[in-house]
């Protein structure tokens with residue numbers, strides 16, 4: 001039977017985006033009072049795994065790195081149909097950038113052991129780097145296809161997928177084990193169901209700390225993160241109105257001027 | 267120590283119900299308002315989301331969850347569509363008498379289909395001559411061999427035209443104190459759904475009349491004991507009926523508050539959002555106080571029912587409070603919207619119409635007070 005690992009991230013609810021603030025000192029998101037949800041694209045990743053499980057049978061392990069509270073998100077994945085949940089949680093993992101996150105997740109996957117497929121969302125709604133998936137694949141030394149829109153052939157060990165790139169689509173033939181980062185239109189994730197929630201009563205979540213992974217504190221979390229956040233600012237958006245006066249020619253001239261200044265026409 | 271927090275699992279139920287309401291119910295709301303018809307796709311979606319299965323025991327194909335889980339689901343659905351919550355609440359009203367009083371055969375025959383939504387339920391008690399006073403009904407039964415022959419009419423019955431399995435109440439032709447509850451199935455000879463009502467609110471939730479003309483009901487369809495039918499229907503109305511209306515009302519209160527907050531933050535007057543005006547703040551605070559109090563009353567009654575199997579008095583208090591509060595909230599929400607509140611493009615105008623309809627079902631506010639006074643005075 002196929003073993004699938006799905007990496008999921010707990011992110012602040014995008015519906016509450018207007019309430020999210022950035023701490024000017026630590027330059028990280030202030031997460032208090034914001035509900036955590038499964039990163040929307042990770043639901044597509046999980047759905048891909050669930051559909052494979054339905055057609056061919058599979059064991060799905062959900063892997064997440066985050067604070068203990070992210071356990072709720074793992075539980076939700078179990079309620080959606082995943083079989084096993086693993087939460088990588090340790091103070092030492094805190095403050096990780098994409099690189100340290102990918103390293104920690106890769107170590108988690110190594111500890112899980114046998115796997116055929118790793119699914120990740122293409123990006124997280126809060127970080128949006130699109131780097132974690134490919135970096136996990138690199139740490140695991142397996143091939144990766146990013147921005148997967150369709151699994152054309154997904155039986156056996158030789159897969160064919162359709163994936164986006166800058167100028168259209170590519171079809172990629174790939175041998176498992178491999179990692180795929182998935183796009184939104186790969187599938188339509190199913191809703192959480194009451195019976196799924198009841199089934200999750202019997203499913204366990206395992207929590208692994210830095211000791212369980214046996215990694216150096218310097219390679220994870222804040223210390224293992226090469227990223228340095230420079231200056232950041234808040235974009236102000238607003239609307240303004242200007243009534244054009246004068247003759248038709250003057251108005252046209254002024255209009256061309258405004259459009260040129262705004263960059264709308266060259 | 268009283269624990270007022272929802273469990274992690276209950277929070278997940280809420281999330282599931284909210285997701286369902288926002289993705290599967292919301293797309294039907296405009297159509298329901300326009301046509302006042304029950305969309306077939308919506309009923310199918312309710313079934314697929316196991317919404318009818320919540321309170322049905324597991325060995326009959328249900329989820330075996332209690333009233334708290336049900337209240338969570340109803341509140342979340344009602345936030346999006348009071349009409350849909352009402353429909354769902356009355357499905358359960360038809361199901362509960364079978365759970366409480368049904369024989370093993372009846373349970374096995376009806377509950378699995380009702381749990382999946384393949385069969386739809388309702389309870390039909392009210393008649394022109396008896397709403398608040400169900401003993402005033404004129405639908406009668408008489409025995410004919412092993413069967414019962416029923417004649418009469420019912421009015422204001424939710425799901426009248428879509429229900430397949432109906433719990434009905436009839437009075438003995440000979441003894442005005444003897445009532446029987448029966449399971450009636452759509453398609454039985456002599457049974458018809460007749461007039462369809464046009465309600466001011468909750469459009470898209472079907473309400474109508476039923477007619478029984480020499481309706482022959484086999485004795486296997488008698489619910490509970492012969493002559494003791496009033497108990498069968500009243501037990502269901504007391505807990506499921508009132509509890510369900512609490513769910514409809516709480517969702518409506520929450521929706522009124524959410525729309526009011528949104529509008530108050532967006533509407534600029536005197537150079538600032540009207541949410542900065544003290545009078546508007548006072549209105550918002552009032553709605554919040556009522557919502558918090560309503561939730562405490564409603565979920566307290568539900569939790570008590572889950573723990574002890576009884577909470578009809580507590581549900582009467584919660585039903586009174588929340589349905590009154592929902593009407594108040596809808597009025598305040600419309601007021602906050604000024605002229606916009608009178609326009610159909612704004613959801614609050616619909617909330618006001620929906621609020622007008624949450625009162626009478628499962629007993630009017632006056633009847634709730636009668637019950638609460640009886641409880642209090644002994």
Ligand SMILES: Cc1cc2nc3c(=O)[nH]c(=O)nc-3n(C[C@H](O)[C@H](O)[C@H](O)COP(=O)(O)OP(=O)(O)OC[C@H]3O[C@@H](n4cnc5c(N)ncnc54)[C@H](O)[C@@H]3O)c2cc1C
Nearest residue numbers: 389390391392396397398422423424626627628629630632
């Ligand atoms: C949308 C909707 C859906 C419904 N669905 C169903 C359903 O599925 N099945 C069903 O059987 N019924 C249903 N009903 C009927 C509902 O239960 C009755 O409308 C309700 O019980 C009130 O009865 P009535 O309409 O006959 O009013 P009445 O009983 O005639 O009441 C008239 C007035 O008298 C007051 N009153 C009555 N008795 C007293 C008293 N003792 N003390 C003080 N005041 C009193 C009432 O509060 C009210 O103000 C539904 C009603 C509505 C509006």
